[in-house]
């Protein structure tokens with residue numbers, strides 16, 4: 366049996382009691398645990414979480430895992446992936462991690478510089494290179510700072526894409542004002558609020574789906590047979606299907622329900 370001093374040296378290093386007290390105080394003030402701990406599990410990954418970037422949610426984790434199992438890319442025919450509103454980079458990083466090496470080149474676009482920094486740090490943490498052409502035998506994730514509304518954005522990406530994913534901001538204004546302080550006081554409103562004044566469907570949280578549909582309608586953006594997967598909020602799936610039909614010309618759609626019984630993803634096949 367080892368001596369007590371050996372037990373002491375075997376103890377994993379963790380926060381000391383004063384750090385623990387500070388963490389507890391932050392939690393009691395309502396700060397999300399993931400920001401206090403600095404990490405969030407997402408499938409088999411452990412991703413960095415820093416305010417104000419949206420903490421990846423279990424619903425998003427669930428459909429990303431399902432999407433990863435639905436598509437089987439091969440290194441002999443690599444797939445191009447575009448993740449709009451990438452935040453922490455959770456969606457493309459999980460796909461890059463799960464799919465075979467050399468089968469995936471993913472781009473992730475976000476308007477927030479802090480999000481792009483976090484996505485880049487997360488790629489390093491997951492050992493996924495962030496430069497296109499880095500190594501043909503590895504999956505690559507390229508974070509791109511950009512605004513979905515910018516008509517020049519496509520020039521910075523390598524279209525056409527086989528898979529487009531997005532978890533855009535979709536909370537309607539009247540719901541946003543009622544969100545708990547642990548969300549509203551810590552997470553970027555740009556990551557949550559789905560209403561923009563110029564949108565044709567004001568107050569329904571659908572502004573970003575109109576922007577995404579216009580983006581998808583651009584010539585040569587989607588490869589034939591491409592898959593588009595858009596996360597949606599409560600009771601938005603039907604409207605999002607219509608927006609994709611009318612503004613992106615994507616008529617072949619289906620809805621995925623999450624394990625909590627909510628319609629969570631609109632999937633479209635080009």
Ligand SMILES: C[S@@+](CC[C@H](N)C(=O)[O-])C[C@H]1O[C@@H](n2cnc3c(N)ncnc32)[C@H](O)[C@@H]1O
Nearest residue numbers: 421450451452475476477512513532533534556
């Ligand atoms: C709901 S969060 C999703 C983050 C991440 N994909 C996830 O699932 O956890 C939406 C993200 O959209 C970004 N965003 C908001 N407006 C944008 C715009 N006009 N262009 C690009 N990204 C935008 C926000 O900065 C935020 O990171």
